[in-house]
Amino acid sequence: MEVLFRTEGHVAYITLNRPDAMNALDPESWKELHESFRKVKADPEIRVAVLTGAGDRAFCTGSDLKKTMPPKTSFASNYFEEENLLAPMEMWKPIVCAINGYAIGGGLEMALACDIRIASDNATFGLSEVKVGSLPGLGGTQRLIRAIPKAVAMRMMLTGDRINAEEAHRLGLISDVVPAEKLMDTAKAIAEKIAANAPLSVKAAKQAVVIGSDLPLKQASALEYLLWGILRDSEDRIEGRKAFAEKRPPAYKGR
Secondary structure, three states, X not given: OOEEEEEEOOEEEEEEOOHHHOOOEOHHHHHHHHHHHHHHHHOOOOOEEEXXXXXXXXXXXXXXXXXXXXXOOOHHHHHOOOOOOOHHHOOOOOEEEEEOOEEEOHHHHHHHOOOEEEEEOOOEEEOOHHHHOOOOOOOHHHHXXXXXXXXXXXXXXXHOOXXXXXXXXXXXXXXXXXXXXXXXXHHHHHHHHHHOOOHHHHHHHHHHHHHHOXXXXXXXXXXXXXXXXXXXXXXXXXXXXXXXXXXXOOOOOOO
């Protein structure tokens, strides 16, 4: 298997498993990755996913350039039939990205599509597509300028220059930098903390941020209030208050 999938409690772990190829993705591994995220989205028992790469050299260096030459069919015929390669990651369940080494090209774009990014202290980040006659076409040009200052993002995209984990943390591209040997323990702790919260509340918070970020403040605040109202009479919200009063852990069921 080029993409490993397992669950532990309410957390799914997805591991890119091509360490000899710096976890670059060929057509088969892209297919397996899509299947993994569809499992996450469809399984009500899964509340959060952790995405990482096998080995200690690279999280992912994007598509495998040796195996992803342009298709024989025209782009126009594909555009209206195929979904974006990262489309299966679009869900209201949170995704934590544990970046172990290089996150280059499509690897960084994949990380940018996640909600929380943590990295080992040997991680390196870059969008180097201009160096091979291409463009970050999986949301990289749009997500990077929303994640870090525009001038820095433009320099990275136009030069192909890379930044290290310390700089990525300073810029706010990642939330945490940890020693490599502590990366997965840290990711697991974050994921389990999220999974212990009310599932509908977590989804609503993500939706409020993702959709609200593209709205004017007044409309975004109206969306926030609407989502609060949707949660108001949920079983989980009532359970949260009962558990607090009874001084016990809540037993959330996502309804």
